Amino acid sequence: MARTEVLVVGAGPTGLVMALWLDAQGVKVRIIDKSTGPGTTSRATAVHARTLELYRQTGIADAVVAAGHRSSGINMWTGGKRRAHVPFNDFGDTVTPYPFLLIYPQDLHEAFLVERLRERNIEVERQTELVDFTDNGTGVTARLRGPDGHEDTCEAAYLTGCDGARSTVRTVLGASFEGGTYEQRFYVADVEVESDPFDGETSIVFDGPEFMLVMPYGRPGVLRFVGTVRGDRAEASEPLTFDDVGHRSVAALGLTVRTVNWFSTYRVHHRVTERFRHGRAFLLGDAAHVHSPAGGQGMNTGIGDAINLAWKLAAVLKGRAGDDLIDSFEAERPVFARKLVETTDRAFTFVTATGNVAEFIRTRIAPLFVKAAWSVDAVRESMFRVVSQTMIDYPGSPLSAGKAGKVSGGERLPYVRFDGGDNYGPMSGIGWQVHVYGAAQAGLRDWCEAHAVPLHVFDWHAEHGAAGLARDASYLLRPDTYVALADPQGSPANLDRYLGERNIRLAR
CATH class of the missing domain: 3.50.50.60 (FAD/NAD(P)-binding domain)
Structure with missing residues (x-):
């Protein structure tokens, strides 16, 4: 055995x-x-x-x-014209070391x-x-x-x-695996085109009843199409080919497909297990x-x-x-999964809804809304955080405690750039660590050394305060780099209390 x-x-x-x-x-x-x-x-x-x-x-x-392949933005096309452009790199680099969508x-x-x-x-x-x-x-x-x-x-x-x-x-x-299956049928195709007008960016295309997502595939002239199968072919029992799906969006973009390398159709499900x-x-x-x-x-x-x-x-x-540490997995990940299913369900319903009203909203109203929303710094940062998953946090977790500045236990540590550097450099291993922005309190360095926990003390910069970090506070980071304890006092005793209450014993 x-x-x-x-x-x-x-x-x-x-x-x-x-x-x-x-x-x-x-x-x-x-x-x-x-x-x-x-x-x-x-x-x-x-x-x-x-x-x-x-x-x-x-x-x-x-x-x-x-x-x-780095995709640095998203375009929204309707009627063969680009109606909205959403670049990532003009603000994403203040959120993460990776301010792009990687294909x-x-x-x-x-x-x-x-x-x-x-x-x-x-x-x-x-x-x-x-x-x-x-x-x-x-x-x-x-x-x-x-x-x-x-x-x-x-x-x-x-x-x-x-x-x-x-x-x-x-x-x-x-x-259990509660949920259901959407009635719409989708296709996915990897194609080679004569010319690529998207400059490596991702595009959402609405043309009449059709929806299509166009993504770069890492090589010049190679694109991925994801779209809805409309009309009688949506219910066909026999296998479909690329010729069977609508090409209005392809034609509206001025694309000429030379070769279809792969094509498949599928149904989309929305389900979450209970535990x-x-x-x-x-x-x-x-x-x-x-x-x-x-x-x-x-x-x-x-x-x-x-x-x-x-x-x-x-x-x-x-x-x-x-x-009982493992029980926190149950307290953290299902909460996010259920929220994600609800969010993607609303988005999916919007892009696949049929009827004249739905088409009008997608092709006329949505581009105007996106352009207006994207002009507001806070809105576009929030949108990027949602898509990039940098907004995931665990406020209700038994592992989350304290608040220092605007940062609470369970949150992702704010990413801060300063003087050519950033505070994410130490996150290159799997283990507990402590961050201090300013000066460490007496005894903290000795505590970290005794427990084999790396201590990273950053000189205070205005950027730290702007990101919501508190001066001289201590932030205990979990091995997956989320904040476990945010302690405004920066006290070794509070670290001991946090770990003792959760029956966590660090190395050494």
């Missing part, structure tokens, strides 16, 4: 990141997938700023950015993550599927079927279900929540699930926290 600490079921981006983050923290991990290899086609293409910020922790962010197709993304695991001597066990498992309260025993049909068992302390919308883990658990934790088994990514492609949030949300859970599992397995 094989033994491991965490069995990861599913080798999509969520499972691969889970395995990578666990191994980086010294956790023994095994990852299986019933497929023969990484995906060769992709629906998910967007990697958002918050994901890249977290990727810095294992040193892969720069390589991912280099491999992808990095999921198939390439998966292959990249697989190679990073291989460098750590971890191989994805392909054509290996989960048959069943039992949770005895102290561990999980999983029954697996290998490529030759032979079955064996694996014992693990925990099991993570990262196996997609048709999750076997969720089925074995008998977990993400079931004893020693967990549901993450599409196994826990699926939603419309509006905003390209799905893959990034699954990766966020994995990173949120990975550091908590590692802390418990290393004896540095009680099992």
Whole structure:
């Protein structure tokens, strides 16, 4: 019988990141997938700023950015004319080190993550599927079927279900998956065009009843189309081709498609499971929540699930926290997932609604609204934060405490640039750390040294105050870089109290 600490079921981006983050923290991990290899086609293409910020922790962010394509803005087109332009880089660089939308197709993304695991001597066990498992309260025993049909068992302390919308883990658990399926049928196509007028930016196109999203695909003249199938073909039972879908939007943009490299149609679902934790088994990514492609949030949300859970599992397995630390996963990620489903549902309903009134609002009113809203600094920053997932916070989490300045426990640490530098430089590892802006209180440095917690003291700048940080306060950051404790007193005693109340024991 094989033994491991965490069995990861599913080798999509969520499972691969889970395995990578666990191994980086010294956790023994095994990852299986019933497929023969990484995906060769992709629906998910967007990697958002918050994901890249977290990727810095294992040193892969720069390589991912280099491999992808930076899309620095979004255009809205109606009737063959660009009605609104939303650039990112004129304000996003005050929010994050990554003020752009990165286009990095999921198939390439998966292959990249697989190679990073291989460098750590971890191989994805392909054509290996989960048959069943039992949770005895102290561990999980999983029954697996290998490529030759032979079955064996694996014992693990925990099991993570990262196996997609048709999750076997969720089925074995008998977990709910409430929601539904939109009536609209969508298509996705990767095409080569004679000329690309978008200059590497993403475009939303409304032309009559048609909706189409156009994204760069990382190579000149190659674009991805995502659109609605309209008319009689929407209910066709036979497989469709690119010739079967409406081309009004393509023609309105003046595009000539030379080659269709890939085409597929699909239905969009919106579902969330009731609970993400079931004893020693967990549901993450599409196994826990699926939603419309509006905003390209799905893959990034699954990766966020994995990173949120990975550091908590590692802390418990290393004896540095009680099992109740893992309960905070249930208190944090489902709340965001449900909010995301509601938000993307509203956006999806807007872009796919039929009828003359809906078309008028999309083609006439929406561009004017976007242009007006984008002229307001606070509005465009808020819109960018939503799309980039830099707005995610955990105010109701049992791990969130205190408030210093305008920053509360559970929030993402404000990104601040100053004198050619920024305060995100230290976030290049997975572990607890303390930030002080100004001067550290007496004894804080000794406390951090005694607990093997890095202390980063930044000279006070006006920019820190403008970002909402308090002078001389201490900010204890979790291993996933969210603020755990914001303490205006900067007191070592308050750090001790915070950790003691949560049964968290730091290294040393």
